[in-house]
Amino acid sequence: MPSPESKSLLVVVRHAPYGSSLARTSLEVALTAATYEQEVGVLFMGEGVLQLLPEQDSTQIGVKNIGKLIASFPLYDLDSLFVDEDALLRHGLDDKNLPQDLRPLGTTAIQQLLRKYDHILGF
């Protein structure tokens, strides 16, 4: 049950997984919000959809595996996951093995999604 003071939060993720520290930071914010029982959604847009590629192996570059972090979302009840359909197509991901809870959205649906949440954090 959310605390009395509570605002729903949409985290917009637009960075590819390993080229910017913002990629991991954005996911950690979403996970923290879920841990604090806030209503939180994650929208993958632009290069952010590349975080969804399966079979990531970050051992040689010595940083945390973003793919595994996303795979852990269900453990935190983080299941409001959305992805920009256009970006999926553009990056050739539309037929890849994507997370189960992920909902592809078109432009109009994304516009509606942005309006649905109390706050938006753009990463």
Add this chain to the structure above:
Amino acid sequence: MTVILHTLNAAPGSTAFSDCTRLLSSDDALLLMGDGVYAALAGTAAHKDLSNTGASLYLLEADAAAAGILSQTADNVCPVDFDAFVRLTEQFAKQQAWY
């Protein structure tokens, strides 16, 4: 009706610019700042794309002055100072930051 203040701190040609433009609706407002100010230049394709969205367009004066473009910006982009920026946030409950 809750509407959105978009802030754009990225130059035309960036994915931030194209994603922002695609998602702007006519009830929204857009504040150009930092490298985003160049999209206010009159007669450019970027400015045309923004105008076609129907959103209210604003420009952070300080950043346009830094860029040297204040006298070349299109009439439908309103230069604002920080007091006006805050007033925009009073009016628009949410912000989507593009950069």
Add this chain to the structure above:
Amino acid sequence: MIYSLLVLSSPCSGQGSATALRFARAVVDRGHQIRRVFFMDEGTLSGGSSIVTPQDEINQVQQWAKFGAQSKTELILCVSSALRRGLLDASEADRYEKTAATIHPAFEISGMGQLIDASASSDRLLTFGG
């Protein structure tokens, strides 16, 4: 209204940090309250006590510190972002056996929960990046 700010911009690169600060001042000048300014990622550099700025430029660290003191606003650096960038308070410097604390006293280190708390209790939440 109650505002909170998320600052991701480096004070050393781009205009995001300076814009966030000027916005924060304008929020207070218009009579609103700022619940918290939360610095994350490159934004945590805004709390670096060892930053030296050329004389003809504005030192963002000092300006943020001044703003925090004058308006009594909490300036929080996200601990995970801060540590990675060598920004430590006295207790972290001790814990990790580093030679010096590197955070300006006007700033406090804390976890991401403070951002979520700010989000939950604010009417307006603004992000400054780039």
